[in-house]
Amino acid sequence: YSPIEDLNFPRNSGFMWEPGAYAMICSVFLGYRFLKYGASLNRHNLVYILAIISTFSTAGYIMLILFFIIYISTLHKQKI
Numbered sequence: 001y002s003p004i005e006d007l008n009f010p011r012n013s014g015f016m017w018e019p020g021a022y023a024m025i026c027s028v029f030l031g032y033r034f035l036k037y038g039a040s041l042n043r044h045n046l047v048y049i050l051a052i053i054s055t056f057s058t059a060g061y062i063m064l065i066l067f068f069i070i071y072i073s074t075l076h077k078q079k080i
Contacts (some may be wrong), residue, residue, distance in 0.1 A: 012054035023060025026051045028069060039067075039074040 014022035030048040049067075052060040 001062070007058040011050060011056045012053065014055075015033035020059050023055040023057035025050050026055075027060060027063040027067075030063075034067065034070065039071045041071070 003038055011019040012022065013019045014025070016022040016025065026048045029046060030052070033045055033048070049064065
């Protein structure tokens with residue numbers, strides 16, 4: 001739990017000590033799946049995305065923005 005302004009809210013640390021480190025590990029796994037299987041929103045990728053969102057990590061959110069940019073750009077290339 002992380003106390004912020006006398007409120008305790010859970011941050012997902014997974015198997016690691018820091019939520020930011022867990023977000024980066026999930027980002028690495030998500031990037032691997034994007035490279036191997038293509039940028040798609042399947043069940044495995046959605047679990048990684050939900051895990052990153054639940055960490056409340058700024059670095060994880062920045063990585064999600066980059067992954068969504070990649071996902072949108074691949075959708076745009078497929079339509080052309």
